[in-house]
Amino acid sequence: MTTSAGTAFPEEAITCSITMRWGDMDAYGHINNVEVVRILEEARIGAFGPPGGTGRPGRETEVPFFSSLPAETQALVVEHRVKYKASLEYRNIPLNAKVWVSDLKAASLAINYLLLDPVTDVVCVTAQTSIAFVSAESGRLQRISPEQKAMVVPYEAASIME
Amino acid sequence: MTTSAGTAFPEEAITCSITMRWGDMDAYGHINNVEVVRILEEARIGAFGPPGGTGRPGRETEVPFFSSLPAETQALVVEHRVKYKASLEYRNIPLNAKVWVSDLKAASLAINYLLLDPVTDVVCVTAQTSIAFVSAESGRLQRISPEQKAMVVPYEAASIME
């Protein structure tokens, strides 16, 4: 599939709306590169739910992957890779994020993202977050269950990083 | 008027939906008191528009008071008063903010806020921000125009602080 500006993305991607905040701008008047990483966190949570055991109930997410991890399993960010393609501009309407999974393994996966300007549809950011599942007690890598894995299989596609 | 939990607020208030972010929580697992002040900024901008000259166009706000200030007039925060009535909990649905104006004078006004839990309707925060209008060149207080003032008159009610 392609955005209206012609960027390809896999049809398996979930689309999320992410609200920018005025305070995300820095002294240059663009969304600060660090706040982009905060926006990626929101996109990840928008697509796959807030981590279980944090916050209080809100809406049911369609794919509550993170929300339904067993309490003894932690999803840890082990790597971020973020490419800034065009400066992301603050607007008082939400940006669009395309989010999908790649590199799905027994105890890890990668989340892939495109962040699109909500007016021009230009790709401002491409990014990938590698996540490992570890036991909260031992700190060791922990396999996720087949049921858990099945939740994200429909959203698996090629890695955005080559 | 009253919320479903019985809290009174003026009928002149504007209602805004404000998205909380997972990262607004602190080590105690509640929305951090500082991020509440960031949420107030979003409520102010949601009700009266982003400051003119910052960011790029999005949706037209109903009451674009801040957006339409002349470029030579700055709206400066001169005081915040924030009362934390109940801990604000992260949910993946927007909270509700009631926003209105008080103390409308030639060169200043106050923004009043109620922040409500979106599930329980409990008032978590009451707050007021005093804003002064100053000349960007001289730094002196500057009267706003009658047209500008007229934009917020429909949303004027009693101060939330006594």
Place this chain on the structure above:
Amino acid sequence: MTTSAGTAFPEEAITCSITMRWGDMDAYGHINNVEVVRILEEARIGAFGPPGGTGRPGRETEVPFFSSLPAETQALVVEHRVKYKASLEYRNIPLNAKVWVSDLKAASLAINYLLLDPVTDVVCVTAQTSIAFVSAESGRLQRISPEQKAMVVPYEAASIME
């Protein structure tokens, strides 16, 4: 006592150095008013220690008031009052904060602050945070012990808010 710019502050005040971050600036190029509240949090912690049970050991603070609260006692921010007297400018040297206590009662106190520009010594912010001590279990107000109270008595002076 007075700053070099002539501002009076009580001799009971503790002086803290607080590092500003480049990212604390907003689209106007000044330290954002919300980040000022974050800086107040750092000043409070600089003077009276990080809340017990959070983070890992670092240096021993001189007056570890917050660090030494019993685990069952939470120190909750119940009100902030922040007056922005002059715009706070980012510099790559720490600002100076004067911090003292007022309104010391059985189950509450107020923290008072002056934030000073580290080059000009101009007072940019005066502020007060009201803190209540509550039981983590019952949520009710809880008296602090005489030993605990004795830690902050040397730093008690008049409230900054008239």
Place this chain on the structure above:
Amino acid sequence: MTTSAGTAFPEEAITCSITMRWGDMDAYGHINNVEVVRILEEARIGAFGPPGGTGRPGRETEVPFFSSLPAETQALVVEHRVKYKASLEYRNIPLNAKVWVSDLKAASLAINYLLLDPVTDVVCVTAQTSIAFVSAESGRLQRISPEQKAMVVPYEAASIME
């Protein structure tokens, strides 16, 4: 050279002290992965100075590379790569950052970082930021001057990303 915990880093690296903030912790009680990227920004600025034209004068940095870029040249972050090796814990003492340059070209360079726990000296984060120099007017890549380049040559070593 090696840290006391045995991690190698190039002798060309600059060492910076970076203050963590209590609010950098998230609901898990560790420094949030996004705030780590904010800390990298502080490390970059600590080593090579704040971007010219932002903020006000403070101390003279030893290697004012970013501070001395001509006004018409912008240093843009084009990529971040951040590897989280161990959870970074909040302490009320600054962490240590090792910072060096690699991939120095006509119109771009990479900043490499190690973030070390200030007590255990464990490497918590390894990261790299790619920066491009562009003309503020045309938006095109712009060569930096030989004088400018000479400022960072002493701090050039191998890329941290193999």
